[in-house]
Amino acid sequence: MTNRMTIIGAGVAGLAAAIAACRAGFDVRVFERSSGLTHQPGETLHPGIEPLLEMLGVWQRVAQSASYRHLGIRTRNETGYVDRQYGDTDGTPWRGLQIQRLALKQILLEEAQKLGAHFCFAAGPIRILQAEGDDLILSVGHAHHCTHWVLDASGQSNWLRKHDRSTYESATKKLSVCYGYSAVDDSEVEKDWPEIHPSSTGWIWKAFISKDQIAWARLTIGKPEIDPLFKHRTGVADATWKLSKRPVSKNLFRIGDAAFRMDPSTGKGVLRAIMSAMMAVHLARHHHMSDLAYCEIERTYTKWLSGWFWSDFKEISPTAPWMRL
Numbered sequence: 001m002t003n004r005m006t007i008i009g010a011g012v013a014g015l016a017a018a019i020a021a022c023r024a025g026f027d028v029r030v031f032e033r034s035s036g037l038t039h040q041p042g043e044t045l046h047p048g049i050e051p052l053l054e055m056l057g058v059w060q061r062v063a064q065s066a067s068y069r070h071l072g073i074r075t076r077n078e079t080g081y082v083d084r085q086y087g088d089t090d091g092t093p094w095r096g097l098q099i100q101r102l103a104l105k106q107i108l109l110e111e112a113q114k115l116g117a118h119f120c121f122a123a124g125p126i127r128i129l130q131a132e133g134d135d136l137i138l139s140v141g142h143a144h145h146c147t148h149w150v151l152d153a154s155g156q157s158n159w160l161r162k163h164d165r166s167t168y169e170s171a172t173k174k175l176s177v178c179y180g181y182s183a184v185d186d187s188e189v190e191k192d193w194p195e196i197h198p199s200s201t202g203w204i205w206k207a208f209i210s211k212d213q214i215a216w217a218r219l220t221i222g223k224p225e226i227d228p229l230f231k232h233r234t235g236v237a238d239a240t241w242k243l244s245k246r247p248v249s250k251n252l253f254r255i256g257d258a259a260f261r262m263d264p265s266t267g268k269g270v271l272r273a274i275m276s277a278m279m280a281v282h283l284a285r286h287h288h289m290s291d292l293a294y295c296e297i298e299r300t301y302t303k304w305l306s307g308w309f310w311s312d313f314k315e316i317s318p319t320a321p322w323m324r325l
């Protein structure tokens with residue numbers, strides 16, 4: 001069973017992990033509780049995603065499915081706006097992507113299936129029953145499943161909590177985000193520049209995602225609030241900055257939002273999900289290849305996650321003092 005890897009959740013983190021694990025030679029099974037891939041908010045991808053998607057072998061397909069490639073983020077207030085371009089290489093600007101989450105997940109799913117990952121949608125409740133040596137026996141609905149590695153990619157559901165009771169460290173006050181989609185109106189948002197409108201208690205985000213649709217989100221402290229401008233609310237989510245107190249223990253990893261999450265204004269949720277998936281698979285592979293000890297895996301992964309989390313916090317929190325505890 002040593003090369004069996006089981007992934008809980010088929011969001012971007014779980015799908016990216018499935019591809020990386022198949023490429024690393026693992027026998028991969030993914031259990032997803034929904035009956036298929038599901039829609040999620042968050043169409044704006046940071047340009048840093050390009051080399052990762054290239055490594056996963058899906059970059060060309062993702063780039064072709066993107067509706068727009070934007071240049072950076074515009075910050076607007078009452079007096080005007082400031083554009084922060086992502087960067088450039090020898091004068092050629094880096095561009096982010098606008099892509100529907102379902103389209104991105106479909107491309108990742110097809111690649112993972114092509115590489116031999118097995119998917120079980122509408123999976124029944126999953127529990128860790130017992131450890132047998134270094135292997136784990138899971139119950140999935142009424143069936144049993146033996147595996148060596150388990151990656152919790154269940155997002156905010158924190159599936160693993162039932163097993164290890166581990167919680168999160170919150171770095172901010174409780175933040176809520178309310179999001180939805182509107183028809184393109186006369187508002188000034190431009191295709192090349194998704195906008196953030198900060199205030200003293202949160203922000204509003206608008207991005208052009210197709211020729212007739214903009215995505216919007218509104219972040220507030222405490223309870224979610226709907227902006228009267230955006231009547232069609234489609235969902236709310238917790239956007240509190242949270243870091244898992246136990247992102248890895250022996251052969252159990254948390255990846256993506258299950259490991260660490262920040263409010264969407266960082267614009268890197270998908271990037272974090274994919275990178276943490278690739279990092280977990282990389283460490284598991286080295287355990288087999290070069291006898292990397294479990295304690296080394298725990299030390300490296302925990303340090304890497306918390307380093308990223310706190311460095312983003314240091315960068316963002318001075319510009320948003322209202323979110324500090």
Ligand SMILES: Cc1cc2nc3c(=O)[nH]c(=O)nc-3n(C[C@H](O)[C@H](O)[C@H](O)COP(=O)(O)OP(=O)(O)OC[C@H]3O[C@@H](n4cnc5c(N)ncnc54)[C@H](O)[C@@H]3O)c2cc1C
Nearest residue numbers: 009011012013033042044154155157237256257264269270
């Ligand atoms: C309003 C909003 C806007 C955002 N905008 C952006 C953006 O523009 N760009 C960006 O990069 N990021 C954005 N993000 C963040 C980004 O969406 C998340 O960071 C990302 O979806 C995390 O991916 P994940 O795979 O870890 O978790 P998820 O996408 O939440 O996937 C988890 C999966 O696990 C499944 N699951 C849950 N529990 C179980 C269980 N018990 N058993 C089996 N399966 C289970 C779920 O059904 C789901 O398919 C935004 C977030 C919000 C809320």
